Amino acid sequence: KMAGSSAPWIGSAYLFLQSTCKTIILPSLYESSQKKPSVFKALKLALADSTGSMNGVDMLKVHCSHPHLIVQLKFCKLENCRRFLQSYREGALQKSLQNHLQQSLAMTTVPLETELKAGSEHLDDMLKDEDRCLECIYREKPDRLRDEEITELEEGLKSLVVHQSINNNSMAVKDGVPPNPASLPCPSQGSALSPQVTFIFQGQEFANRTLTPDDHQKFAKLVSKKWKQVGRSLQKTCRALRDPVIDNLALEYDREGLYEQAYQMLLRFIQSEGKKATIARLIPALEENGLVSLAEEILGLHSNEECS
Numbered sequence: 001k002m003a004g005s006s007a008p009w010i011g012s013a014y015l016f017l018q019s020t021c022k023t024i025i026l027p028s029l030y031e032s033s034q035k036k037p038s039v040f041k042a043l044k045l046a047l048a049d050s051t052g053s054m055n056g057v058d059m060l061k062v063h064c065s066h067p068h069l070i071v072q073l074k075f076c077k078l079e080n081c082r083r084f085l086q087s088y089r090e091g092a093l094q095k096s097l098q099n100h101l102q103q104s105l106a107m108t109t110v111p112l113e114t115e116l117k118a119g120s121e122h123l124d125d126m127l128k129d130e131d132r133c134l135e136c137i138y139r140e141k142p143d144r145l146r147d148e149e150i151t152e153l154e155e156g157l158k159s160l161v162v163h164q165s166i167n168n169n170s171m172a173v174k175d176g177v178p179p180n181p182a183s184l185p186c187p188s189q190g191s192a193l194s195p196q197v198t199f200i201f202q203g204q205e206f207a208n209r210t211l212t213p214d215d216h217q218k219f220a221k222l223v224s225k226k227w228k229q230v231g232r233s234l235q236k237t238c239r240a241l242r243d244p245v246i247d248n249l250a251l252e253y254d255r256e257g258l259y260e261q262a263y264q265m266l267l268r269f270i271q272s273e274g275k276k277a278t279i280a281r282l283i284p285a286l287e288e289n290g291l292v293s294l295a296e297e298i299l300g301l302h303s304n305e306e307c308s
Contacts, residue, residue, distance in 0.1 A: 240272030
């Protein structure tokens, strides 16, 4: 079987991209500090289109291997992987990539050739056999955490979206058309990659801050059995929370119970990230795992309520 009843479905694949236009070299564009955010934005939006969610598939690293741009993908849900494969098989992903690259790079056209691999398997040769493709992707477990550069680009894109949503409500995006690509900040500017000053939760804007001892205790008290899931959400941007670390904490503090296990996990996060261990990183991890009530408790939106 591809997954047991208790383990989440996780698989990995590599998406190879090459422009068929000799004047458009994707690796060179990605290696350019000015163009990289635009290329990343196009990749992010196209992958979101393929699964129907911004979190449907995770980019772990983008490799520049001339003439190819190679994107290492991680899937955490079987249904998301199915949607991705269907989009890829039908040519919708390729078309979406071409459109988003065209818009983000302000080019007339960006013709693409794509190839999908899982380990040594060329999935393009077996696309009609979806179950076989899924089996190959499932066998290839991700061999790395998300690259720090990817995390910075993600944060830059998020800060841009938040900034635009606050200041340009009257210019809401219509029909799924992304914001003006010319306004996407470059890493060299620095501002977009600095720690978030504010973040959005349930439509409200909150000031970002470093986690406090009170936050730490509330988390440990109320997160219950989902502390591991939150830890795995945080590990996407925290190298100190690799899977073996989380599993070891579960064993080491088994006798002390869930409170101590959860407390020690968040302690690792706080100790390793320092001032970067912020509320703006914890709240999305709670939301991702259905712990909205706990997020509200930590943000002080209600009091004397137990997290469900």
